[in-house]
Amino acid sequence: MAEEKVTTTIIGPTIVIKGKLKSDEDLVVRGRVEAEITSTKAVLLENSGIIKANAQVHSARISGAIVGNITAEARVEIAPDGRMVGDLNAPLIVINDGAAFRGRIDMPNFEEARTVEPKLEPTPESLLDSGPPVFADESQDGIAPILEDAPAFAAAAPGEVDSAIVFPPIAGDEPVRPEKHGKRKRLY
Amino acid sequence: MESEKTVLGPTLEIQGEIEGEEDLVIQGKIQGKIISKKNLTVDGSGKVEASVHTATLDVSGVVIGNVEATDKVEVKREGKMVGDIKAPRVIIADGAKFKGNIEMGVD
Numbered sequence: 437m438a439e440e441k442v443t444t445t446i447i448g449p450t451i452v453i454k455g456k457l458k459s460d461e462d463l464v465v466r467g468r469v470e471a472e473i474t475s476t477k478a479v480l481l482e483n484s485g486i487i488k489a490n491a492q493v494h495s496a497r498i499s500g501a502i503v504g505n506i507t508a509e510a511r512v513e514i515a516p517d518g519r520m521v522g523d524l525n526a527p528l529i530v531i532n533d534g535a536a537f538r539g540r541i542d543m544p545n546f547e548e549a550r551t552v553e554p555k556l557e558p559t560p561e562s563l564l565d566s567g568p569p570v571f572a573d574e575s576q577d578g579i580a581p582i583l584e585d586a587p588a589f590a591a592a593a594p595g596e597v598d599s600a601i602v603f604p605p606i607a608g609d610e611p612v613r614p615e616k617h618g619k620r621k622r623l624y
Numbered sequence: 625m626e627s628e629k630t631v632l633g634p635t636l637e638i639q640g641e642i643e644g645e646e647d648l649v650i651q652g653k654i655q656g657k658i659i660s661k662k663n664l665t666v667d668g669s670g671k672v673e674a675s676v677h678t679a680t681l682d683v684s685g686v687v688i689g690n691v692e693a694t695d696k697v698e699v700k701r702e703g704k705m706v707g708d709i710k711a712p713r714v715i716i717a718d719g720a721k722f723k724g725n726i727e728m729g730v731d
Contacts, residue, residue, distance in 0.1 A: 448630035448646045455640010455656055461633045471640050 449484045465500065483517055490522075498535075505539075634669045650685070668702060681711075683720075690724075 444462040447453065451467035459475040465485035473479060473491040481487055485500035495510040498518035506512055508526035516534030523540040531537055628646040632638070636652030643659045650670040658664065660678040670685035680695045681687075683703035691697055691705075696713035699705050699720040708725040716722055 443633070445633040445636050445652075446630060447632075448628050448644065450628070450645035451630050451648070452643040453638060453640065454642075455638060457640075458637035459633070460635035463636075467630075467644070471638065 447485070481518070495526075632670075666703070 444464060445459065446464040447467045447469060449466045452470070453468070454470045455472075457469065457471040457473045457475075459473070460477060462477045462480065463473070463475055464480045464482060465487060466482045467484070468486045468488070470488045472489045473487070473493065475491070475493045477494050479491060479493045479496045481496070481498045481500040481502055483499045487500070487502040488504060490504045490506070491502075492507045493509075495508055495512065496506055497513045497515060498520055499515040500517075501519045503521045505523040506520075506525070508524075510526065511528040511530070512524055512526040513530040514520055514532060514535040514537055516532045518532075519536040521538045523542070525542045525544065527543055527545045529541055529543065629649065630644060630646055631649040632652050632654070634651040637654075638652070639655045641657045641659070642648070642654065645661045647663045647665070648658070648660050649665045649667060650672060651667045652669070653671045653673075655673045658672065658674050658676045658678065660676075662678075663680045663682070664676065664678040665682045666672050666685040666687055668684045672686065673688045675689050676687070676691045676693075678691070678693050681691055681693050681697045682700060683698065683705050684700045685703065687703075687705045688707060690708045691710070693709070693711035695711070696715065697709050697711045698715040699717060699722055701717045701719040703717070704721040706723045708727070710727045710729070712729055714726050714728060
């Protein structure tokens with residue numbers, strides 16, 4: 437991916453860079469960088485890549501190994517196969533399951549972050565419990581359940597679930613199925 | 625991954641040392657030292673102020689510094705080079721700018 441318009445620099449697996457590195461484009465590191473990195477864009481450290489230096493970046497994703505501190509304007513993510521020893525400073529930090537990390541984390545917007553309302557999303561558990569919404573009466577007359585049923589669905593306590601009817605995770609969030617056709621007319 | 629080749633993009637600035645065993649294309653600015661076992665290309669936008677050890681060197685941009693190549697050095701038409709070259713084959717194209725010594729190791 438590198439003929440005319442290069443917006444990404446890829447540092448190949450056999451490359452070793454020592455010293456100082458400045459970049460205004462995305463940087464993919466597959467080799468070894470022992471150079472202080474200053475980048476206004478993203479740095480992607482791939483699995484074969486090694487960085488042994490401090491980095492000041494816009495954002496970073498670590499799948500390889502880094503020894504050094506990262507300061508990011510936006511976001512740092514350590515992938516499941518990433519390893520890092522060093523301090524992290526970024527407003528948004530993701531450490532994935534499986535990643536290895538040792539160091540300190542500082543989120544500069546710590547106070548603001550606390551005020552952000554958590555998104556109301558179904559938790560994995562509730563999804564596991566209930567599964568996809570099942571409409572028991574669908575098979576009978578071929579029409580979707582009407583909306584008036586919804587409150588009744590939601591009102592029932594989670595403990596006393598009738599096995600035939602499974603609850604959608606959040607009240608008021610049930611998929612509203614458009615009524616494709618009216619009530620079936622009897623032809624005979 | 626395509627054939628192994630590293631392109632250091634036009635906004636990249638490196639101060640220090642680069643070592644590699646794959647083709648290297650330089651479109652940015654390098655200061656320091658470059659050691660390559662393969663082909664090194666300095667593109668039109670590239671500017672190298674470094675001592676260079678490589679197999680082959682193609683200069684379309686600017687190179688300031690001494691170059692030692694095990695195969696050949698070619699300064700292209702739009703290339704500019706200041707420094708000494710030591711290589712068995714040296715090509716300087718019509719229109720290229722060059723200042724320095726050349727040693728081809730004639731036996």
